Structures are given as C-alpha cells and as structure tokens.
Amino acid sequence: MHYKSFEEYHDETTDGIKQNYDKIIQELGEDTSRDGLLKTPERAAKAMQFLTQGYHQDPVEILKAAMFEESYNEMVIVKDIELYSLCEHHILPFFGKAHIAYIPNGHIVGLSKLPRVVDVFARRLQVQERLTEQILDCINDTLNPQGVAVVIEASHMCMMMRGVQKQNSLTTTSGFRGQFEKIETRNEFLKLIGK
Numbered sequence: 001m002h003y004k005s006f007e008e009y010h011d012e013t014t015d016g017i018k019q020n021y022d023k024i025i026q027e028l029g030e031d032t033s034r035d036g037l038l039k040t041p042e043r044a045a046k047a048m049q050f051l052t053q054g055y056h057q058d059p060v061e062i063l064k065a066a067m068f069e070e071s072y073n074e075m076v077i078v079k080d081i082e083l084y085s086l087c088e089h090h091i092l093p094f095f096g097k098a099h100i101a102y103i104p105n106g107h108i109v110g111l112s113k114l115p116r117v118v119d120v121f122a123r124r125l126q127v128q129e130r131l132t133e134q135i136l137d138c139i140n141d142t143l144n145p146q147g148v149a150v151v152i153e154a155s156h157m158c159m160m161m162r163g164v165q166k167q168n169s170l171t172t173t174s175g176f177r178g179q180f181e182k183i184e185t186r187n188e189f190l191k192l193i194g195k
Helices: 011-027 040-051 059-064 113-122 128-143 183-192
Strands: 067-069 076-087 093-103 107-109 147-156 171-178
Touching: 011 040, 059 113, 059 128, 076 113, 076 128, 076 147, 076 183, 093 113, 093 128, 093 171, 093 183, 113 128, 128 147, 128 171, 147 183
Parallel strands: none
Antiparallel strands: 067 107, 076 093, 093 147, 147 171
C-alpha cells in the first residue's frame, strides 16, 4: 500500500545534503551501498530539512493571522507545549515542554498559534536560552500585551548521550516581560503551571 507524503523538499537542496551525509557515513567507516544504508543519506537529508523548517516560516505572520480584538485582560496560559529542537553545538536533539502566558492588552490570539510559534523557533539550530527569548520577544512585540512569560524545561541529548552522560538532567529557562516582572504575577503563573 502506498501513501502520499505532504512534506515538500527542494530537490537541489536535498541532493546537496544527501551527498554530504553519504560522505560523512563513509568517513565513519560504513558502506553506504549496503542495503540498510542505501537510502539513508536521502532520508537524513529530508529529516534535516524538516527539523530546520523554522528558518522558512514567519512567526509574526502566524500570530497576526489570528489576532482578535477582545477586552479580556486576565492571564491566558498554554502549558505543556511539546517541543523538539536541535542543539547548535552538536546537532543533537533537545526536547521538552514550553509554558507560555500572556495578559492581553486589547487583543487575544488563537490559542493554537502559541504552540506554532514555539515550533517555528524550535525547528532551527538552537540553544535553549535563545529559544526562550525568541518566543518571548515575538509574542511581546507582536501582541503588545500587558505582559508575557515563557518557561521551557528540556532534556538535552548532548548531555545525556555524550559528554557528562547525565540521563536525568533537566534544563529550565525562563523569561518575563511587563506585568510578569512583578513577583506576584510571576508567582501566580508559576503556581498555575505547577512550578
């Protein structure tokens, strides 16, 4: 049975990345002509394009496409947003959850757009600290809310599979703007996300 993939790849880009993966695999001592590895360079090339598709997406446009005038001015939280990214230092995955809150200032945004913004920035070569700031600044600059908060908790394969090899380590980063810089508002947010 055949299935249609909805992922799109630029042939020239795929070819170039494929050739590089072929060379890397051979340099590691493997035979890319053996059955199990025959299509691996192409699959890896397509996987890498998928995992870095955020370079070709505009998070501001995603938010603007679903902004609505609304007088609601209490905290809005979307928590436990799954995220998967690649550490720019070793090109190894890091993964975890993002928690986002904002206090509207005349505009709300479609709730599904916040996870999409996370994905846009996560689907790039990243460090967790920058990822946190980019999400925070994008929401703050686009929605112009009374305040924004972002907390990310992630496990990093570069710490788990190599280097110090600490399997149970978790890295937490946070950023706060506007009303969330006040300790009471920040504490309310942290309590609501269970931190």
